[in-house]
Amino acid sequence: MSSDTASRIESEVRRRRTFAIISHPDAGKTTLTEKLLLFSGAIQIAGSVKARKASRHATSDWMEIEKQRGISVASSVMQMEYRDCVINLLDTPGHQDFSEDTYRVLTAVDAALMVIDAANGVEPQTRRLLQVCRARNTPILTFVNKMDREVRQPLDLMDEIERELGMSVVPFTWPVGMGKFFGGVLDLGKDQMRVFSPGEERATHDDEIIEGLANPVLEERFGSPYMEAASEVELVREAAPGFDEAEFLAGRQTPMFFGSAINNFGVREVLDALVDMAPAPGPRPALQREVQPGEPKFTGVVFKIQANMDPAHRDRIAFLRVASGHFERGMRLKVVRSGKELRPNTVVSFLSQRRELLEEAFGGDIIGIPNHGVLQLGDTLTEGESLQFTGLPFFAPEMFRAVEVADPLRTKQLRAGLTQLGEEGAIQVFRPVAGSVLLLGAVGQLQFEVVAHRLEHEYGVKARIMPARYNVARWVTCDEADGGERELKRFIDGNSHRVALDAVDAPCVLLEYAGELRAMQENWPKIKFHALREHA
Numbered sequence: 001m002s003s004d005t006a007s008r009i010e011s012e013v014r015r016r017r018t019f020a021i022i023s024h025p026d027a028g029k030t031t032l033t034e035k036l037l038l039f040s041g042a043i044q045i046a047g048s049v050k051a052r053k054a055s056r057h058a059t060s061d062w063m064e065i066e067k068q069r070g071i072s073v074a075s076s077v078m079q080m081e082y083r084d085c086v087i088n089l090l091d092t093p094g095h096q097d098f099s100e101d102t103y104r105v106l107t108a109v110d111a112a113l114m115v116i117d118a119a120n121g122v123e124p125q126t127r128r129l130l131q132v133c134r135a136r137n138t139p140i141l142t143f144v145n146k147m148d149r150e151v152r153q154p155l156d157l158m159d160e161i162e163r164e165l166g167m168s169v170v171p172f173t174w175p176v177g178m179g180k181f182f183g184g185v186l187d188l189g190k191d192q193m194r195v196f197s198p199g200e201e202r203a204t205h206d207d208e209i210i211e212g213l214a215n216p217v218l219e220e221r222f223g224s225p226y227m228e229a230a231s232e233v234e235l236v237r238e239a240a241p242g243f244d245e246a247e248f249l250a251g252r253q254t255p256m257f258f259g260s261a262i263n264n265f266g267v268r269e270v271l272d273a274l275v276d277m278a279p280a281p282g283p284r285p286a287l288q289r290e291v292q293p294g295e296p297k298f299t300g301v302v303f304k305i306q307a308n309m310d311p312a313h314r315d316r317i318a319f320l321r322v323a324s325g326h327f328e329r330g331m332r333l334k335v336v337r338s339g340k341e342l343r344p345n346t347v348v349s350f351l352s353q354r355r356e357l358l359e360e361a362f363g364g365d366i367i368g369i370p371n372h373g374v375l376q377l378g379d380t381l382t383e384g385e386s387l388q389f390t391g392l393p394f395f396a397p398e399m400f401r402a403v404e405v406a407d408p409l410r411t412k413q414l415r416a417g418l419t420q421l422g423e424e425g426a427i428q429v430f431r432p433v434a435g436s437v438l439l440l441g442a443v444g445q446l447q448f449e450v451v452a453h454r455l456e457h458e459y460g461v462k463a464r465i466m467p468a469r470y471n472v473a474r475w476v477t478c479d480e481a482d483g484g485e486r487e488l489k490r491f492i493d494g495n496s497h498r499v500a501l502d503a504v505d506a507p508c509v510l511l512e513y514a515g516e517l518r519a520m521q522e523n524w525p526k527i528k529f530h531a532l533r534e535h536a
């Protein structure tokens with residue numbers, strides 16, 4: 001590789017920022033996403049974000065929107081250029097039943113933007129997503145939205161975020177008033193006030209700026225809300241720690257911004273902060289070694305699979321996060337798991353107005369490879385090296401159903417359909433080691449409905465989804481030192497009536513009550529029980 005190529009890869013990686021927005025439904029994720037796209041000039045995609053959101057509230061709407069998967073695929077990943085950076089924004093599915101998918105998406109980002117509804121504070125979905133980010137030490141920026149409404153006191157919100165999410169919060173801006181009296185934000189770093197004016201149609205550069213946080217004009221114009229904000233800022237400056245980059249990068253400290261996404265207010269500051277503070281793609285762990293993004297050879301990992309636009313063709317798009325090297329359209333790639341070779345020619349790019357992005361990608365970018373089942377969740381692609389990236393999580397399901405086909409002649413189609421839906425991560429499929437009825441495992445009820453719907457419409461199988469008696473699942477393993485495979489086999493043989501194999505043949509014990517698990521752990525001290533399986 002020439003040194004030119006090497007330095008090009010390095011500099012392309014350095015200007016990448018790959019992140020996701022996490023929030024509770026209705027906090028304003030869709031609105032903020034649209035504004036980010038507007039600010040970066042990728043306006044035409046913004047419409048599609050809204051179109052999809054419009055039909056995402058209920059199950060029936062979800063089914064409808066599945067018919068428009070084109071939109072949904074196109075806006076799952078959005079790439080935009082802002083200042084000198086290439087920003088990849090990954091969508092996280094909003095419905096909590098799809099949280100598994102969301103967790104996997106979060107493995108593909110280097111930072112997250114947390115949106116909090118200033119009236120509601122920390123909500124359950126935010127809390128859950130935050131835990132995943134924290135577990136991975138993902139740096140988090142916080143945007144407190146909807147300051148144009150009657151909301152909670154900023155000190156109160158700050159306190160709640162610190163307490164509930166276990167991070168220290170460093171305000172970068174501070175609101176002056178709220179609702180009808182929302183005057184704008186004090187920018188603590190720039191020592192100026194950015195004055196709020198409502199309206200979506202405003203140009204994005206025309207915020208009025210008043211220099212100097214102690215400028216007497218501020219008191220004259222904004223009265224007691226300003227006085228209050230100024231004294232809060234003083235308090236916060238004394239009590240809160242200063243910004244510490246290392247703490248931020250470790251996910252222990254979050255910079256906080258206030259604004260109103262719908263009014264385009266405070267959005268540019270967040271975008272600037274992402275560019276200035278969020279990390280460029282870093283090394284990624286594989287079983288064999290750590291992979292650096294600047295390495296010359298291409299590597300990447302599939303973190304999401306989505307059925308494509310035309311259900312009749314069953315083609316799917318595998319979303320791949322580039323981990324290293326330089327991806328070029330038509331290059332020869334190896335699927336490490338199967339040894340199969342792939343020459344993706346029609347790679348989906350996510351920015352329609354810049355054709356050259358279809359041709360190449362670098363560390364941190366997301367590429368979509370259409371395929372007919374060659375690629376599975378967790379697959380590693382390389383130029384030939386045997387490498388397996390780790391860290392893609394599968395969660396032990398909390399709900400189970402037995403599944404049978406109404407017409408026994410279509411059993412084959414049922415199995416084929418379930419295998420593919422399982423590979424997509426839409427549902428987990430278990431084959432009991434004793435018995436022939438397949439079991440479905442999910443973390444949310446909606447998953448079963450979606451699977452039944454898709455089996456019927458995509459695979460022509462009317463499935464009977466029936467209650468199953470299980471409520472708890474744990475993957476089981478045994479360390480070499482404790483007897484390894486032999487002890488595991490002894491366990492499986494001894495519990496064959498409640499052990500099943502998942503999509504990659506990993507054994508899993510299925511139980512009715514959590515209490516049974518404790519008894520089992522006592523009886524089988526050498527067996528390890530896992531609520532989470534990482535793809536290996």
Ligand code: G4P
Binds near residue numbers: 031260
């Ligand atoms: P989500 O993707 O996180 O679910 O939230 P979304 O952006 O759809 O926003 C949820 C609701 O909050 C929307 O209202 C949206 O207009 C509103 N919203 C977003 N940002 C702000 C803000 O800064 N201030 C105020 N006052 N409202 C905001 P909706 O009535 O549910 O939908 P719509 O009819 O406005 O689209």
